[in-house]
Amino acid sequence: MNQVARVIEDVLSSECAYVGQLPISANTKALTETIKHYSTKDKERSVYLFGGGKEENAVVHGVYVGTHLASKGVTAEAWASTVSEVVGGKSGGKEPTRQGQGTKPEATDDGVKAATKWLEEKLKL
Numbered sequence: 001m002n003q004v005a006r007v008i009e010d011v012l013s014s015e016c017a018y019v020g021q022l023p024i025s026a027n028t029k030a031l032t033e034t035i036k037h038y039s040t041k042d043k044e045r046s047v048y049l050f051g052g053g054k055e056e057n058a059v060v061h062g063v064y065v066g067t068h069l070a071s072k073g074v075t076a077e078a079w080a081s082t083v084s085e086v087v088g089g090k091s092g093g094k095e096p097t098r099q100g101q102g103t104k105p106e107a108t109d110d111g112v113k114a115a116t117k118w119l120e121e122k123l124k125l
Contacts, residue, residue: 019116020050044067048083063076
């Protein structure tokens with residue numbers, strides 16, 4: 001199974017949220033299209049996705065907060081702000097989505113961990 005298929009399988013098997021790095025370059029268009037898919041086709045599930053990394057010397061990240069987590073007080077702005085502190089740069093957008101371009105691609109793995117930890121703490125998992 002290729003990497004993209006594995007990521008899609010992971011997202012579909014997640015109950016309410018998926019956080020992970022896509023096997024793509026730091027391509028904002030690919031990230032935008034993926035997030036757009038969830039905001040129109042799977043409004044309940046939330047995704048926080050990363051592209052690029054230290055090998056490319058670039059990192060992009062984006063979040064869509066689905067209705068399930070939004071009802072629990074999760075906001076894209078707060079979630080993305082936490083990640084931007086780790087990967088650098090800033091994020092922008094309107095709820096329930098945010099996207100950012102980091103200035104520290106070497107911190108991509110730490111950004112994924114920070115996004116996961118923030119959600120776990122927010123939901124007290």
